[in-house]
Amino acid sequence: MRDRRHFDEDDIRVRARGGSRPRTRRRPKHENARPGFVTAVDRGRYRCLVDDRPVVAMKARELGRGSIVVGDVVALVGDLSGRPGTLARVVRVEERTSVLRRTADDTDPVERVIVANADQLVIVVALADPAPQPRFIDRCLVAAYDAGLVPLLCLTKADLAPPDPLVETYSPLGLRWVVTRRDGDLSALRAHLTGRISVLVGPSGVGKSTLVNLLVPEARRAVGQVNAVTGRGRHTSTSAVALPIGAPADTGSLERLLAAREGGVDRGELDHGWIIDTPGVRSFGLAHVAPDDVVVAFPDLAEAVAECPPGCSHLPGGGCALDDWLAEGRVNPDRVASFRRLLASREGDSER
Structure with a gap:
């Protein structure tokens, strides 16, 4: 029996070599793509x-x-x-000119890219059925400014409730807005959509899919009803889709819109646009947005925040200047509450 402690060349097995072609990280250029x-x-x-x-x-x-x-x-x-x-x-x-992102919640480290290369975020909010949610609007504004998108507030169902309360809150901030109603004229909305690639976001049941079907009849987006018990809409759009407005679907119209974003084409010369309809959402996580960038969506609070001490959390107490401004009646309490809810939620505290 061979002594296993001693080996010679007969004990060696040489594994067959693979192909001689060296591995490389070089990728094809696809110049004809x-x-x-x-x-x-x-x-x-x-x-x-x-x-x-x-x-x-x-x-x-x-x-x-x-x-x-x-x-x-x-x-x-x-x-x-x-x-x-x-x-x-x-x-x-190709390199993206803008990226709209969200997370599942404010503590989720995984961010999800929703849409690329848009230049306008249309925040669709119903004035009634379901009731408007200013906190959702504020979240969308934060996401829009983070992505470099121009926000537009679209208030639907004006035949059920007046737009005045929301307009009085947001128009002083320089936020553009447009009001629509059932069977109403959409020319004002079309004017805002012309010359841009716009993303439509909003909670379920606010009439977003109805707007899309009126703007692009061939889209045939599913339309749902608001739950009479919960007051919430049912998700009808299950995936995002891009649709042309006022022009045939071709890459030439898109190239002109993308060029307009970079200043190569005058938007006033364009008579078309594209919209991207997204599924209805009930939350808009902002874990990817730095706390200091949240205040960008609250320009009415910026002057007060500038007086805060270094490292201020902007939450109640701790010498936050917002407390003094609230006591003096110099800021809107609802806006401060929304701002602080966003910041607290980022720290893992549930929004009340």
Whole structure:
């Protein structure tokens, strides 16, 4: 029996070598790739607009785990005919000009990109049925300013309640607003949407899908009703989708809108726009926004906050200047409460 403590060359087994081709991180440049605009995402499939036709694509493995969202400008190769059953590949995501993000809640470290390359955030809020939520508006304003988007407040169902209370609160802040009603004229809203790529966000039941169907009849977005018990709407739009307004769906119209954002085209010369409808949300987490940036959405409190001591949490007590301004009646108590709720929620305290 061979002594296992002594070995010779007969005991050595050499593993067969693999191919001689060296591994490399070099990626193909895909110089012949065609540009496209992502209009919808569904379970790993991306509906992209290439020239004037929709093309379904999948993400190339070389892109790894990076996300692709509605609004992305991408480069595609493969079958770009758009025929049923064909599949192209997304090989590159171009640099984004803006990113709208949210988290599940204010303590969730994972941020989710909702939409890319938009330049306006339309905050859709019903004046009644369901009742308006100023705290939701404030959250959306924080997200808009963080993303570099211009906010627009769209107040729906004006036939059920007057817009005055919300207008009196937000118009002094320089926030643009527009009022709509059932079977009303949407020309004012259309004017705000022309020349821009706009994202529509709002709680379920506020009439967002109804607006989209009126603006783009061929969209046929599902419309739900408000629950009579909870006062909340039911989610009807389950995924984001980009739709053209006032122009045919082609990449030429999109290129002009993107150029307008960079100043290369005068918005006044454009007669079209694009909207991105998003699913109804009941919360808008802001864990990705730095506390010091939250005050940007509260310009009416900025002067008071500037008097706070260094490191101030802006919560009650601790020498916060907001306490003094409240006592003197120099700031709106509801606005201070909303501001402080946002900050407290970031620390893990539930909003009351």
